[in-house]
Amino acid sequence: MARAVSSRRKSINTALAWGIGLIIFFPILWTILTSFKTEGQAIADPPIFLFFDWTLENYSIVQERSDYMRFLWNSVIIAGGSTLLGIIIAVPAAWSMAFVPSKRTKDILMWMLSTKMLPAVGVLYPIYLLFIKLGLLDSLFGLVIVLMLINLPIIIWMLYTYFKEIPGEILEAARMDGASLKSEILYVLTPMAIPGIASTILLNVILAWNEAFWTLNLTAANAGPLTAFIASYSSPEGLFYAKLSAASTMAIAPILILGWFSQKQLVRGLTFGAVK
Amino acid sequence: MGQIILNQVRKSFGDVEVIPPLDLTINDGEFCVFVGPSGCGKSTLLRLIAGLEDVTSGDISIDGQSATELPPAKRGLAMVFQSYALYPHMSVRKNIAFPLRMAGLPKDEIEKRVTNAASVLNLTDYLDRRPGQLSGGQRQRVAIGRAIVREPSAFLFDEPLSNLDAALRVGMRLEISELHKRLSTTMIYVTHDQVEAMTMADKIVVLRAGNIEQVGSPLELYKEPRNTFVAGFIGSPKMNLIRGGAAAEFGADTIGIRPEHIDVSDTQGQWSGRVGVSEHLGSDTFIHVHDTGLADIITVRAAGEVDFKHGDTIHLTPRADQIHKFDAQGLRI
Numbered sequence: 001m002a003r004a005v006s007s008r009r010k011s012i013n014t015a016l017a018w019g020i021g022l023i024i025f026f027p028i029l030w031t032i033l034t035s036f037k038t039e040g041q042a043i044a045d046p047p048i049f050l051f052f053d054w055t056l057e058n059y060s061i062v063q064e065r066s067d068y069m070r071f072l073w074n075s076v077i078i079a080g081g082s083t084l085l086g087i088i089i090a091v092p093a094a095w096s097m098a099f100v101p102s103k104r105t106k107d108i109l110m111w112m113l114s115t116k117m118l119p120a121v122g123v124l125y126p127i128y129l130l131f132i133k134l135g136l137l138d139s140l141f142g143l144v145i146v147l148m149l150i151n152l153p154i155i156i157w158m159l160y161t162y163f164k165e166i167p168g169e170i171l172e173a174a175r176m177d178g179a180s181l182k183s184e185i186l187y188v189l190t191p192m193a194i195p196g197i198a199s200t201i202l203l204n205v206i207l208a209w210n211e212a213f214w215t216l217n218l219t220a221a222n223a224g225p226l227t228a229f230i231a232s233y234s235s236p237e238g239l240f241y242a243k244l245s246a247a248s249t250m251a252i253a254p255i256l257i258l259g260w261f262s263q264k265q266l267v268r269g270l271t272f273g274a275v276k
Numbered sequence: 277m278g279q280i281i282l283n284q285v286r287k288s289f290g291d292v293e294v295i296p297p298l299d300l301t302i303n304d305g306e307f308c309v310f311v312g313p314s315g316c317g318k319s320t321l322l323r324l325i326a327g328l329e330d331v332t333s334g335d336i337s338i339d340g341q342s343a344t345e346l347p348p349a350k351r352g353l354a355m356v357f358q359s360y361a362l363y364p365h366m367s368v369r370k371n372i373a374f375p376l377r378m379a380g381l382p383k384d385e386i387e388k389r390v391t392n393a394a395s396v397l398n399l400t401d402y403l404d405r406r407p408g409q410l411s412g413g414q415r416q417r418v419a420i421g422r423a424i425v426r427e428p429s430a431f432l433f434d435e436p437l438s439n440l441d442a443a444l445r446v447g448m449r450l451e452i453s454e455l456h457k458r459l460s461t462t463m464i465y466v467t468h469d470q471v472e473a474m475t476m477a478d479k480i481v482v483l484r485a486g487n488i489e490q491v492g493s494p495l496e497l498y499k500e501p502r503n504t505f506v507a508g509f510i511g512s513p514k515m516n517l518i519r520g521g522a523a524a525e526f527g528a529d530t531i532g533i534r535p536e537h538i539d540v541s542d543t544q545g546q547w548s549g550r551v552g553v554s555e556h557l558g559s560d561t562f563i564h565v566h567d568t569g570l571a572d573i574i575t576v577r578a579a580g581e582v583d584f585k586h587g588d589t590i591h592l593t594p595r596a597d598q599i600h601k602f603d604a605q606g607l608r609i
Contacts, residue, residue, distance in 0.1 A: 173361035177375035
């Protein structure tokens, strides 16, 4: 039986949910608003919420000073490349763990996850030295590899849980029908796991897009993505809130838009299998 | 072509031996049913033949060639799964065409065979639907269609009807039997339902704990069960197994008498008891008789309608020529 909820209670809940949603969204909203203010209004006390002189000046200055498109392109390459490479490696890995598990499968999964427990800075030094030796510093290729490796445990974990939901009999049927391992993964498993794979891709693009530690430490002028673009506005010239906000807005806009349009897919993927 | 020979096939999972060494020959064109209680290893045996599990030792040959080391696809067998295992993202047409596509057949040949299979199975109107839009019986037919287009040397069925409701099950049972008559291809069929086994099989293999208890035609098993397990498993309602004094009279440790081989009377008989539950089927009445001093319950079948009430005294007379005798080990004497 459906639980009876009075209409009053319902409206309170709705208001509460909106309130919490707004609180969570407020910093982003504030950043976006600030980006349209003048520097003076940006630091005005008391803060001005909506009634200021809207201006696009910050954006033109930011665009003039640094090549936004180049940073954007680097972000696209790094986030897209590392995710794609990760998926290509993770699909067979998750397949084997989900459908032909060995005694150690659970341990391997835990071990992979444990690598995420190590603070990144703990391995910065060795990786930095490796990058110098291999000539990978400030290269897109190097960053794609590093970010792929960093997110690989999450990709494998997510795919593993999605694959577990797929009945093994269907894959056995494919085997009986004469499918090779490649065909089985390509024509049967992957299409069935599309919602899961899509949300994995999406989540990892977002993670890689926002990743700041490695992208800041391993890049300079050439391969810097949008995180480096924002960072370049925070330190050298003191704090210019309006310009920094404009830069931030430009950096988060693509991923925000992507997330907005794919939220249905994302939610469906994240709750995949939870409800039959 | 589809003779399957198992030679000393053994399977263990870790330390647990599920199937002790076992020999079995399934002849070309035969409808062979593996039947047994759940956990008896019948599905495992089928999966060994399919190649979905590797044998621990022993040899499986199909059409005179050893298939032990062959992957499932190379064995020339087709399988219908309990859950149907259809590809949910493909239309019925693509589901049926999948094995042909994997075999690399030309497009027009695939189209021809799919159309043919669809018309045989009454699926022509559903070819462009997804499995999710089909009823249980239709899904089952798609699964069978996917199996027949390959023209395999044998079909393997793993409890294919257990997800269907009772009425549909009877219908599909007939369809599968008819399919077998028409194709005369070897079929191996796994079920825990002895009625399915009796009605469909040329040859029944009764399994218990991985061991073959008896192999034979349905009537052989019915008339001459080799031991008390087969005696109790085959036939519905179950054979009455009686131990003690009444059995000793016949010079046996246990005697078995089927419900249909006991005559009932309200006046006189060899045994007597009190009527418990009566099941009225119209054509027959099954009466559960208590307090006979022979076994907890003796089930008897009376033809048509009989008028015994709960608690009435009833007299039973077994037909002497229909009594099965078993020794202390449960083996037929």
